[in-house]
Amino acid sequence: MREAFLPSNRQARLARLYAATALACVLACAVPMPAFAQDVGDMATSVPSGSQMLLAADTLVYNNDNQTVTAVGGVQIDYGGNRLVAQRVEYNRNTKRMVASGNVEVINSDGTKINSEHIDITDDFADGFVNALRVETIDKAYFAAESAERMGGVLTTFHNGVYTACEPCEDKPDKAPTWRVKAKKIIWNGEKKTVRFENANFEFFGFPLAYLPAFEIADPTVKRKSGFLIPSIVYNDDLGVGVKIPYYFALSPTYDLTVTGTGYTKQGFLGEAEWRQRFNNGQYSLKIAGIHQQDPDAFLDTTAFPSTGGHNVNSGSAGDPNKFRGMMGTQGQFAINPRWNFGWDVLLQTDKNFSNTYNIDKYNSSVHQSSVYLTGLNGRNYFDVRAMHFDVQEDTPDDNISARSGQQPWVLPSLDYAYIPDVSVAGGQLSLNVNARVIRREDLDQAFSTPYDSSTLTQRVRGIEGESGRLTAEAEWKRSFVTDSGLVLTPLLALQGDVDYLRASSASLAAIQEMATNPEINANDDMRSSFARYMATAGLEMRWPVLFSMASGSSHVIEPMAQVFMRPNEQYVGGLAVPNEDAQSMVFDATTLFERDKFSGYDRVEGGSRANVGFRYSGSYNNGWGTNAIFGQSYQIGGENSFAAPDLVNVGAYSGLDTTKSDYVGLFGVSSPNGFAASVSGRFDEQSFEIRRAEVKAAYSGLPVSLSAKYAFIQAQPLYGFTTDRHEVTLGASTHLAENWRVFGTGTYDLEESLLVKDGVGFAYNDSCFTYLMTYSQSRDINTREVSQTIGFNLSFRTLGDFGSSSSAIDTIQ
Numbered sequence: 001m002r003e004a005f006l007p008s009n010r011q012a013r014l015a016r017l018y019a020a021t022a023l024a025c026v027l028a029c030a031v032p033m034p035a036f037a038q039d040v041g042d043m044a045t046s047v048p049s050g051s052q053m054l055l056a057a058d059t060l061v062y063n064n065d066n067q068t069v070t071a072v073g074g075v076q077i078d079y080g081g082n083r084l085v086a087q088r089v090e091y092n093r094n095t096k097r098m099v100a101s102g103n104v105e106v107i108n109s110d111g112t113k114i115n116s117e118h119i120d121i122t123d124d125f126a127d128g129f130v131n132a133l134r135v136e137t138i139d140k141a142y143f144a145a146e147s148a149e150r151m152g153g154v155l156t157t158f159h160n161g162v163y164t165a166c167e168p169c170e171d172k173p174d175k176a177p178t179w180r181v182k183a184k185k186i187i188w189n190g191e192k193k194t195v196r197f198e199n200a201n202f203e204f205f206g207f208p209l210a211y212l213p214a215f216e217i218a219d220p221t222v223k224r225k226s227g228f229l230i231p232s233i234v235y236n237d238d239l240g241v242g243v244k245i246p247y248y249f250a251l252s253p254t255y256d257l258t259v260t261g262t263g264y265t266k267q268g269f270l271g272e273a274e275w276r277q278r279f280n281n282g283q284y285s286l287k288i289a290g291i292h293q294q295d296p297d298a299f300l301d302t303t304a305f306p307s308t309g310g311h312n313v314n315s316g317s318a319g320d321p322n323k324f325r326g327m328m329g330t331q332g333q334f335a336i337n338p339r340w341n342f343g344w345d346v347l348l349q350t351d352k353n354f355s356n357t358y359n360i361d362k363y364n365s366s367v368h369q370s371s372v373y374l375t376g377l378n379g380r381n382y383f384d385v386r387a388m389h390f391d392v393q394e395d396t397p398d399d400n401i402s403a404r405s406g407q408q409p410w411v412l413p414s415l416d417y418a419y420i421p422d423v424s425v426a427g428g429q430l431s432l433n434v435n436a437r438v439i440r441r442e443d444l445d446q447a448f449s450t451p452y453d454s455s456t457l458t459q460r461v462r463g464i465e466g467e468s469g470r471l472t473a474e475a476e477w478k479r480s481f482v483t484d485s486g487l488v489l490t491p492l493l494a495l496q497g498d499v500d501y502l503r504a505s506s507a508s509l510a511a512i513q514e515m516a517t518n519p520e521i522n523a524n525d526d527m528r529s530s531f532a533r534y535m536a537t538a539g540l541e542m543r544w545p546v547l548f549s550m551a552s553g554s555s556h557v558i559e560p561m562a563q564v565f566m567r568p569n570e571q572y573v574g575g576l577a578v579p580n581e582d583a584q585s586m587v588f589d590a591t592t593l594f595e596r597d598k599f600s601g602y603d604r605v606e607g608g609s610r611a612n613v614g615f616r617y618s619g620s621y622n623n624g625w626g627t628n629a630i631f632g633q634s635y636q637i638g639g640e641n642s643f644a645a646p647d648l649v650n651v652g653a654y655s656g657l658d659t660t661k662s663d664y665v666g667l668f669g670v671s672s673p674n675g676f677a678a679s680v681s682g683r684f685d686e687q688s689f690e691i692r693r694a695e696v697k698a699a700y701s702g703l704p705v706s707l708s709a710k711y712a713f714i715q716a717q718p719l720y721g722f723t724t725d726r727h728e729v730t731l732g733a734s735t736h737l738a739e740n741w742r743v744f745g746t747g748t749y750d751l752e753e754s755l756l757v758k759d760g761v762g763f764a765y766n767d768s769c770f771t772y773l774m775t776y777s778q779s780r781d782i783n784t785r786e787v788s789q790t791i792g793f794n795l796s797f798r799t800l801g802d803f804g805s806s807s808s809a810i811d812t813i814q
Helices: 008-018 020-028 040-046 506-516
Strands: 003-006 053-056 059-063 068-079 082-092 097-107 113-122 128-136 142-151 155-164 179-189 194-204 207-218 232-236 240-249 255-264 268-279 282-292 324-335 340-349 367-378 381-392 410-419 429-441 445-448 459-463 466-478 488-504 530-543 546-549 555-566 609-620 626-638 664-671 676-684 691-701 705-714 726-736 741-750 755-766 770-780 787-797 801-804
Touching: 459 506, 488 506, 555 626
Parallel strands: 232 801
Antiparallel strands: 003 059, 053 068, 059 068, 068 082, 082 097, 097 113, 113 128, 128 142, 142 155, 155 179, 179 194, 194 207, 232 240, 240 255, 255 268, 268 282, 282 324, 324 340, 340 367, 367 381, 381 410, 410 429, 429 466, 445 459, 466 488, 488 530, 530 555, 546 555, 555 609, 609 626, 626 664, 664 676, 676 691, 691 705, 705 726, 726 741, 741 755, 755 770, 770 787, 787 801
16 A cells, blocks of 8 residues: 655645545535535536636545545635535545545535535435534525435435524524424425425424424425415404415416415305416416305494494395305506506405405405506606506495495596706706596595585585596796805796596586585585686795804704795686595695695695795704704785685685684604604694694604604594594504513504594514514494404414414504
């Protein structure tokens, strides 16, 4: 036997002569298991062509008699981004086996790590044996085993193995993870991408929780794998307890199907199916669901709807033989090119409340907007056209006065276009806006609290039965000048034109005539079938920001500000000639004080000359605190006040702008670097300074406690049906009991009605591999005081799945 011992400074040359084959085998060993979604053969071909192998070791020993090559001491091998580190590596050219031993670590080019004391594997790596194996995948899943075998290049069997997705504790590496699965055998199938556990125990915080004879999960690195998903439990008073079991079909890399069955103790079996498909430029989904209700009369509520004999939308009339209810929904979005997108979101169902009643994912909101749209964005060009319908999912029967679903319009279509030229125009900025809409409504949307009489104040027509359309074009130009003293002057010119048409039903015209006779409204009945109007505005804004610093290091900016807008009166104002569909939610506060047009939409246009006066302030302190404030008032200085003139929804009433001098509006806020923030805002009577509207908010976010509080006040608004003041307080809190444990709660209390409107509590645990959430909440109807309760819980094990209710019962404080 002839042996040679070579000093370390000659290793690089001799590696090329004696160890080329061994090194190739070692590098292939970097992925000896299918757990990494990559076969050994894939590993060999993944090395870039022309890659050079680099070897470093204290000593290289070659034995020509035994045909072995051995690297000893601090062995490091790098080949195509794959690395092996060991104390000793030996390759036998006769048996074609390679053995690495002593703190072996293999790091694949994708980041997967394999640790073992001993690796023994054939040169083609189809079969192999590993002792005391530890594996860390790239997505932080961990395997350990006393030994492992690889057969056929596909199947790997771990003996006495452990699996977890919890990262080891750095301070206590021997501490049991939050959860782990111990099994006599863990069989990893690299072809099917599955992991099977046999004779397994599920441990939670080190305690055995469940014995599982056999179960199978998808390869942790596989994101799409056919099989059962984790079931969940749901509960509803009318449905009973339900167990939801989904099955996922990974049909191809671009499309898949999820089928879900839910068995309810009161209503029977609900079936759902969702198809999803992806393309290079977008994706779409199609969902269907249906149930043959076992007990539809369980939904009847004669207390809430006595006049209808217990009829409501969830069941039809008592004894209705049609027990089937169902839905179909589809969503999609596609990029036509980098500038244009096309999409849709459409819901069809047998009745207006099916998806909400059965909590159909993506279609269960109380108001679902069905739409088809086309949008474009290029620089400062924006285009959007869409058709819309609003599905109000409610329990209220259609023949009840409070029902809203049938009164919702079809918008066919709505168009918005905005353009700001890249070049200045006369030294200033020009902006162009176009808006168009066509609305059709099948039923009159009116808000009469009682049948009309002379003492009834709540008279509003929120939407006419029939069809209306409007086309609006608006142009605005403005330019800023700064004087030597720092005064900023911004002249403004704006022009808006509208063309409208209206085809109202006789019921709508009758409701409008009835509304016009209300002495509180004092309006004319002059609904028009078509009209055109314009609004021209010339304005000037003056700002004088003043910066000053204090000796303490703080800096402050106070900016007195005034605006003057000269314009003619709003046309067709003071009567009921113009439908108001998009400007019904106007709120006058500090944030809208300096708006040129304070109406929220296009159907109403602010007319008459107006001045807005006030100041803005911001402060910054060297300790990280910050303050800001706005305060001011608006004045009608000429022409007719649009906010004092009624329309179909009385949008200007109680706005604070309906007098010559508006109410005062103000806002003050403070923020700190330690997570505390607070603000107070309000509207105050222009003569008595009485509070008309106020909101106070405060929040603290930090460890171990997070707190939030909100108080809102709105003075009585009889024309809107609110005959008394409204006061409401909302409180929320969250505290960390330990590093990962948290308890939280929230509640809303109506001070005027002396009613706890809603409240809830919960607690949660969260770490890197496990999440637990338990919530309980109550809500109370402000009229009937009826209480509804909800319990929600969720267990989430990373890589294994989720179990519990589909959503939490209350919003938690983060």
